[in-house]
Amino acid sequence: ADQGITADFLGNLFYYLVAHRMAGPNQKERCAELWKEIQGLYAHFDIADRLQNLTMGMLRKKSASSPKLRASAAHTRALVKVAKELVVKHLSKDDPAEQAMAVASHALSECYESLSSSSIFWGCILPEQSKRFAAQLVALEAHSGGQRWRVKPKLNLLLEMCSEGSQPSKVWTYRDEDF
Numbered sequence: 562a563d564q565g566i567t568a569d570f571l572g573n574l575f576y577y578l579v580a581h582r583m584a585g586p587n588q589k590e591r592c593a594e595l596w597k598e599i600q601g602l603y604a605h606f607d608i609a610d611r612l613q614n615l616t617m618g619m620l621r622k623k624s625a626s627s628p629k630l631r632a633s634a635a636h637t638r639a640l641v642k643v644a645k646e647l648v649v650k651h652l653s654k655d656d657p658a659e660q661a662m663a664v665a666s667h668a669l670s671e672c673y674e675s676l677s678s679s680s681i682f683w684g685c686i687l688p689e690q691s692k693r694f695a696a697q698l699v700a701l702e703a704h705s706g707g708q709r710w711r712v713k714p715k716l717n718l719l720l721e722m723c724s725e726g727s728q729p730s731k732v733w734t735y736r737d738e739d740f
Contacts, residue, residue: 567641569629569630569713572629572630573629574644575595575615575628576620578595579592588617592616592620609639610636611639612640627710627711638673641666642673645666648662648663662701665701668690672686688723692723695719695720
C-alpha cells in the first residue's frame with residue numbers, strides 16, 4: 562500500500578492541491594507553498610519520518626500518465642495523516658470531486674490508524690474504511706475519465722487483505738517496507 566495505492570493517491574491529491582488550491586503564480590511556487598504547510602503539520606503531529614523537500618518531480622514524472630508520490634514507504638505513511646488535515650483545510654464540500662478526495666483521504670487515514678497495535682476496533686474499521694476508500698477512488702477515476710486518478714490492480718489486493726479478518730500489520734515480513 563505505502564508505495565503503491567497510497568503513493569498514487571497522495572501524488573494525485575498533492576498534485577491537485579498544487580494545481581487548484583495553493584497560492585502562487587506558478588507550479589513551483591505553489592508546490593513550495595504546499596511544502597511549507599506539510600512542514601507545519603509535521604511539527605504539529607511530531608512526525609519523525611519526514612520528506613527532505615517536495616518538488617513537482619516528486620509528484621509527477623514528466624513521462625508518467627498520472628501523478629504518484631515518489632517517496633520512501635515510511636515517508637508516504639507519515640503523509641497520510643498530513644493529507645487528512647490538508648483536505649479539511651483546502652477542499653470544498655460543495656464540489657463533488659473534492660468531497661470524494663476528502664472522504665477517500667479520511668478513509669485511508671482510518672485504515673492506517675487501525676493498523677496500530679493500540680487500535681481496539683480494527684476488525685470493523687479496516688474492512689469498512691478500505692471499501693470506502695476504494696469506492697471514492699473508483700469515483701475519482703470515473704470523474705477524471707481515467708486521466709489522473711487511476712485504479713490499479715493493487716487496490717484489489719488491498720481490499721482482500723483488509724477484508725480477510727486478520728490484522729495485516731501482524732503478519733508483514735518486515736514491519737517497515739523500507740527495510
